[in-house]
Amino acid sequence: xxxxxxxxxxxxxxxxxxxxxxSALFVFLALSRIxxxxxxxxxxxxxxxxxxxxxxxxxxxxxxxxDSGLVQAANAAAARLYGLSPxxxxxLRADTLLSPLPLPSADPMRLTHQPAGGLAVELxxxxxxxxxxxxxxxxxxxxxxxxxxxxxxxxxxALA
Numbered sequence: 001x002x003x004x005x006x007x008x009x010x011x012x013x014x015x016x017x018x019x020x021x022x023s024a025l026f027v028f029l030a031l032s033r034i035x036x037x038x039x040x041x042x043x044x045x046x047x048x049x050x051x052x053x054x055x056x057x058x059x060x061x062x063x064x065x066x067d068s069g070l071v072q073a074a075n076a077a078a079a080r081l082y083g084l085s086p087x088x089x090x091x092l093r094a095d096t097l098l099s100p101l102p103l104p105s106a107d108p109m110r111l112t113h114q115p116a117g118g119l120a121v122e123l124x125x126x127x128x129x130x131x132x133x134x135x136x137x138x139x140x141x142x143x144x145x146x147x148x149x150x151x152x153x154x155x156x157x158a159l160a
Contacts, residue, residue: 064094083116
């Protein structure tokens, strides 16, 4: 019997060693993946990443230089709102899009814009101070409010 126990120990030892080696490899690969994920998460976003967020925003946004009053950048949603291409918007005077130009405010402001289509549109507008290309700029973010305001007006009329 002693001989058979020694034989079974000899037969299971390679499998045990293989199991330990496979477990160690699994732990090593898991830790490597965790480290790679942590490194990727710690990598700061590039200018291209921020530009992609700006361009993909569903809200019309444009950025203008405070000193010159010229639009420095505009996204596709702003282009649709004003009926112009982002390239055409860039370089326009900001007060042709929104006049008069209000001061930045943490609170949304309801302002009337005159897009290229000629119909006045009431918009909720937020303006924030922003540095862009080492210049003092303002980021304008717009939310169309025409439907909401019409509904509020009808509701107020119904209550009166």
